[in-house]
Amino acid sequence: MRAEVASAAERLFLERGYDATTVDAIAEEAGVSPRSVYRYFPTKDDILIERFASIGGELADALRSRPANEPVWDSLAAAFAALTARVGTPRSSEPALLMHRAIVSSPTLFGRYLQQMQLAQSDALDALTDRAVRAARTPQTHSSNDDIALRAIIAAAFGCLVTAQCAWVRTDGTEPFTTTLGNAMAAMRPTREGDRLDVRH
């Protein structure tokens, strides 16, 4: 039922764009009444955004499965890579690319998407703090300074993720998304001794 509405919405949405697709049209396409659409989804946005609602949990799972002594940044990079591996290098007609393009094109949808990423950051924070206290032999008090530092790192990683998505859309998906994401994450990766000078100067 929900799936029926969602797929109907996606069809119309990819065909005529987000704003040009009314809820009434979605309802008709799905064979239900407009009122019932709002029984399944709280808003029109959610019909399309909801498929990104699960990535917070998936990301948290991926993070928990990383070694506890791994640098946070590398864990995030690995978790991102694991989640986006399926995207691969699609043709321009691949729904993933069309979907992302549509999202960044529609202000309403893009704002909603950015918020969804904010929510996913909470899940990532939970997973990483869990991991941190588990890794610490002596369970020490949780400093709020550490907290904001961890939040900042996660936010930075998500910034890279969104940047990579936008950049990938601009390339029409000519290169695999993982490559774009890897470039973005590498640019902000904490410098190790050895690589002295990078784009940051």
Added chain:
Amino acid sequence: MRAEVASAAERLFLERGYDATTVDAIAEEAGVSPRSVYRYFPTKDDILIERFASIGGELADALRSRPANEPVWDSLAAAFAALTARVGTPRSSEPALLMHRAIVSSPTLFGRYLQQMQLAQSDALDALTDRAVRAARTPQTHSSNDDIALRAIIAAAFGCLVTAQCAWVRTDGTEPFTTTLGNAMAAMRPTREGDRLDVRH
């Protein structure tokens, strides 16, 4: 005229919240017709968000005034600090804190705000690429790899900024915003030799 509408909106908005403030009420408070409100502002969101529309340009100016050989991350941190210096350490009743709290509380407004930050990133990118080509003695071809790296760094910095804003709101503004922001930016700052171990492990 515009200012009259904007201040009327802010008054009602801080008094009864964003969602509970209708455009009709704003119009009445400002002494104009509802139709005229939409002549000044394209949407209800813009009445309140527009004050953040200028920060992209201000940030770009601040970035251009930084030394050309400064690491990008430090330039961003300095530019952020310059723009947010005015905030200081307000009491809980300070409008800045109330405004930020209201923004992060209202999903609609927060989504809009995040988009505004995305726009500001474009301005920052322009300013920093300008600076980079000016610093380079031999004007070399602009690599798209460098581009996404720079975009990633900027996005990471803005991620820290938003994180700091949210964290600052949670502390009720008991510490100056600059401190919170500094902590967030420092957490992601590229490691130098010397500080080996940080929160990233």
Added chain:
DNA sequence: GCATATTTTGGCAGAACCTGCCATTTGTGG
């Protein structure tokens, strides 16, 4: 199989946001 209870669905009215169109008012130059 049938009547009843429960859940799902549909229709209707209405609030709020936003837009296009045109009349009215306001201000300005001759």
Added chain:
DNA sequence: CCACAAATGGCAGGTTCTGCCAAAATATGC
């Protein structure tokens, strides 16, 4: 004072979303 231009207001309508209640489908008990 009059003609012209610009700003403003009013009106109708479309779209999203909500509350309320009736109708229909489904499940349950006998």
